[in-house]
Amino acid sequence: MDWAVYLLKCSDGTLYCGITRDVERRLAEHNGLSAGGAKYTASRRPVELVAAVPARDRAEALRLELRIKRMRRAAKLAFFIQADIAAASQPEG
Helix, strand or coil, X not given: XXXXXXXXXXXXXXXXXXXXXXXXXXXXXXCXXXXXXXXXXXXXXXXEEEEEEEECCHHHHHHHHHHHHCCCHHHHHHHHHHHHHHHHHCCXX
């Protein structure tokens, strides 16, 4: 997976969506364990990863992020749950 769109749940219950090439590194940044992260999540720590979905390239990741950010909360969660189910049902190989 070159790029991923990820969804975080902040300590205040809000959601944060972003893109990255390394989800674990980005999660550590958002939680203040390393330099970086977003101003939004800095005051809402700790954050936890809800899910991440792969994207072919940066452009696709940005388009998907924008689409997700326009969704209501329930739709965002449903989208990532559906994507997680679809990924789990794919045969490895």
